Amino acid sequence: MKQGALFLIAAALLAALPALDSPFVLSMALTCLMYAGLAVSWSMFSGPTGYLSLASSAFFGLGAYCTAWGLSYLPWPVVVMAGGLAATLFAFLIGLVVLRLRGAYFAVITYGLGELVKHTITHVEKTYAGTVGRVMTDTPSSNVVYWTVLIIALLAVVTYVRFGRSRYGHALRGIGMDEERAATLGVNPMRVKLLGFCLSAWFAGALGAAMAVRWTYIDPHTVFNPFIVFQTVLISMVGGPLTIGGPLVGALVFSLLSEFLRLSLPYLYMILLGVLLIVSVLYLPNGIAGHDWRGTWQKIFKRSKAADAVTEQRHE
Amino acid sequence: MYPFSRRMTLQAALAIAGLLALPGFAVAQEPTVKVGYTQSRSGPFAGGSQTTQEPNYILWAEQVNAAGGLNVQGKKRKIELVGVDDRSDMETIVRSYEKFMTTDKVDIVLPPWGTGANFAVAPVANKHGYPMVAPTALSQKLVDMKLPYYFVTLQQPKPMMNALVEMLAANQVKTVTIAYMDDLFGLENIGALEPMLKEKGIQVLDKKSYPLGVKDLSTMLKGMKAANPDAFIGITYPPDNFLVTGQAKEIGFAPKIFYTAVGTAFPIYRDRMGKASDGVMGMGSWNPKMSKAAKAYFDAHVAVTKKEPDRWASAHAWAALEIIQQTVEKVGLDRKAMRDHIAKTEFDTVLGKMKFNGTEEVGVPGMVGQWQNGEFEIVWPPARATSKAVVPKVWN
Numbered sequence: 218m219k220q221g222a223l224f225l226i227a228a229a230l231l232a233a234l235p236a237l238d239s240p241f242v243l244s245m246a247l248t249c250l251m252y253a254g255l256a257v258s259w260s261m262f263s264g265p266t267g268y269l270s271l272a273s274s275a276f277f278g279l280g281a282y283c284t285a286w287g288l289s290y291l292p293w294p295v296v297v298m299a300g301g302l303a304a305t306l307f308a309f310l311i312g313l314v315v316l317r318l319r320g321a322y323f324a325v326i327t328y329g330l331g332e333l334v335k336h337t338i339t340h341v342e343k344t345y346a347g348t349v350g351r352v353m354t355d356t357p358s359s360n361v362v363y364w365t366v367l368i369i370a371l372l373a374v375v376t377y378v379r380f381g382r383s384r385y386g387h388a389l390r391g392i393g394m395d396e397e398r399a400a401t402l403g404v405n406p407m408r409v410k411l412l413g414f415c416l417s418a419w420f421a422g423a424l425g426a427a428m429a430v431r432w433t434y435i436d437p438h439t440v441f442n443p444f445i446v447f448q449t450v451l452i453s454m455v456g457g458p459l460t461i462g463g464p465l466v467g468a469l470v471f472s473l474l475s476e477f478l479r480l481s482l483p484y485l486y487m488i489l490l491g492v493l494l495i496v497s498v499l500y501l502p503n504g505i506a507g508h509d510w511r512g513t514w515q516k517i518f519k520r521s522k523a524a525d526a527v528t529e530q531r532h533e
Numbered sequence: 534m535y536p537f538s539r540r541m542t543l544q545a546a547l548a549i550a551g552l553l554a555l556p557g558f559a560v561a562q563e564p565t566v567k568v569g570y571t572q573s574r575s576g577p578f579a580g581g582s583q584t585t586q587e588p589n590y591i592l593w594a595e596q597v598n599a600a601g602g603l604n605v606q607g608k609k610r611k612i613e614l615v616g617v618d619d620r621s622d623m624e625t626i627v628r629s630y631e632k633f634m635t636t637d638k639v640d641i642v643l644p645p646w647g648t649g650a651n652f653a654v655a656p657v658a659n660k661h662g663y664p665m666v667a668p669t670a671l672s673q674k675l676v677d678m679k680l681p682y683y684f685v686t687l688q689q690p691k692p693m694m695n696a697l698v699e700m701l702a703a704n705q706v707k708t709v710t711i712a713y714m715d716d717l718f719g720l721e722n723i724g725a726l727e728p729m730l731k732e733k734g735i736q737v738l739d740k741k742s743y744p745l746g747v748k749d750l751s752t753m754l755k756g757m758k759a760a761n762p763d764a765f766i767g768i769t770y771p772p773d774n775f776l777v778t779g780q781a782k783e784i785g786f787a788p789k790i791f792y793t794a795v796g797t798a799f800p801i802y803r804d805r806m807g808k809a810s811d812g813v814m815g816m817g818s819w820n821p822k823m824s825k826a827a828k829a830y831f832d833a834h835v836a837v838t839k840k841e842p843d844r845w846a847s848a849h850a851w852a853a854l855e856i857i858q859q860t861v862e863k864v865g866l867d868r869k870a871m872r873d874h875i876a877k878t879e880f881d882t883v884l885g886k887m888k889f890n891g892t893e894e895v896g897v898p899g900m901v902g903q904w905q906n907g908e909f910e911i912v913w914p915p916a917r918a919t920s921k922a923v924v925p926k927v928w929n
Binding site for chain 2: 336433
């Protein structure tokens with residue numbers, strides 16, 4: 218109940234953000250929300266199952282291309298929905314095949330699929346449309362884009378929580394712990410995994426569809442950018458993919474921090490960011506949200522107490 | 534008795550001296566002119582950005598400040614560059630420019646590197662009424678958007694391909710093979726090139742496209758070798774032009790004219806390809822032999838940034854800065870007045886006279902350059918040529 222109220226307040230505050238009339242704050246928030254949405258949707262499937270999917274870039278890019286194709290013909294909400302659905306459909310088709318793989322093989326093949334889609338779209342566009350990049354001129358205002366991304370991100374959070382608590386969520390976690398055992402207990406692993414994978418794909422696709430209009434012009438290399446999925450995975454890992462707080466905190470911290478460092482230390486920020494990542498991976502293996510902060514606190518506290526005791530003894 | 538003790542007089546004198554020493558009190562110093570921009574210091578655009586564009590921004594600020602500052606309608610004000618890395622990421626580029634224009638309210642913005650990035654910021658600049666003069670944007674579609682605050686100094690595909698085809702015809706080329714990149718740049722250039730070739734009666738024996746990031750083009754080149762054309766046209770850019778040149782040499786594909794489009798004018802192309810680069814033609818606009826102004830620019834660039842400028846878009850980046858500088862001197866920092874001045878004035882730049890027709894610059898014609906003994910000579914059109922074209926290219 219308390220969490221529900223918190224969620225509603227946060228949603229209302231975020232929705233009112235355009236009232237500040239500061240394009241920079243708005244675009245900063247937009248970046249946070251985009252990565253929050255991507256990280257939450259990624260964690261929805263990859264968190265419980267432990268399947269490291271690198272397909273988010275492909276979903277995102279498909280969504281973006283749906284916007285480039287449909288924006289002049291269809292109303293905005295339909296375009297965004299369609300972007301998500303295209304990603305879902307693609308996830309379904311490839312899921313039938315790739316979800317049979319595990320571990321590193323799964324990660325590599327999902328990454329490869331991103332490249333496949335990129336080159337397929339390039340080829341199709343070149344052959345049938347005589348172009349590769351697409352220009353979008355009649356675009357919705359930045360407030361509309363912001364609210365759209367906000368809604369998708371909020372939907373992702375609600376879905377993450379609901380889905381996690383549902384029968385399917387439990388089944389996904391079961392698969393993550395031991396796929397064979399889950400199967401013996403009556404779970405159809407393929408069906409459950411496919412459901413989770415498709416669900417997670419919708420959000421990445423819809424986000425791609427919503428963000429594409431920000432750049433006026435898209436080509437396969439901007440929207441099928443592997444950097445998008447690397448960042449998403451990092452955010453989820455740093456935040457901790459097993460609780461809803463993880464990807465959210467991760468997205469917030471990561472976006473704000475990297476922006477702050479980029480603007481204030483333009484020549485050093487990459488090094489600092491790298492060091493911070495290494496530190497967080499080494500010392501926070503369960504992510505910021507998944508970390509036992511109380512335990513760490515007690516450890517430091519007790520250790521210093523113990524150290525004090527030692528020095529006191531020496532003095533005596 | 535004096536009304537003031539000696540100590541008091543001394544204290545007063547010291548205090549006044551101290552006040553005078555403080556900046557702002559002694560002379561009413563003019564505020565700085567804030568200039569905001571992003572360039573790619575990391576990511577896939579970094580190579581182009583750091584060769585062609587950002588060194589010019591840094592050189593410009595240094596030169597202008599060394600001369601006392603930017604002349605703003607008679608008042609000298611120091612330039613304060615606010616340049617950040619955009620990570621070659623579109624969303625970061627858009628966000629940074631929104632910050633410059635709305636939160637920081639900088640006086641001037643300079644454009645980012647590359648066509649895609651320019652597509653992304655041009656509407657933002659236009660919306661907030663910031664004039665932007667871009668050196669590294671190449672697309673008819675961008676020109677056709679007709680954004681009143683946006684200008685491009687680089688020659689677009691049509692004039693560039695026109696110069697190429699005229700040069701080919703002048704050298705009695707009858708047949709060509711074409712390789713082009715699968716992207717907007719490749720397609721727009723091909724779109725301009727093919728009708729022009731047809732008009733001159735030059736036959737296309739083979740035409741192949743390849744994707745960005747290609748690692749091997751030897752099969753394609755072997756096919757073209759078998760077709761035995763007079764000229765090879767590569768609508769390529771780095772790193773593919775290195776690949777094409779290197780592999781053509783390896784398999785012994787040696788047409789009379791070998792043309793690779795963008796990046797051929799980069800000093801690194803000459804340095805990496807060594808002897809094979811000699812005689813290769815490509816997109817270019819200038820070299821230090823062209824004029825005194827060009828020589829001065831070249832020397833300053835080498836002295837300050839410790840690297841040579843490229844022989845094409847670098848000078849267009851410099852010209853864009855000259856245009857901004859002359860505009861500010863004339864009309865100050867009022868952005869609407871700047872925009873109107875840029876739109877209707879003919880400017881004197883390192884590349885000669887420049888003038889805009891809408892977004893597109895129309896004073897500097899399309900050109901073809903050729904590496905000859907370590908310099909990228911302009912070989913077409915004759916009015917701009919710094920040397921005669923060496924045809925056939927010697928392959929050794």
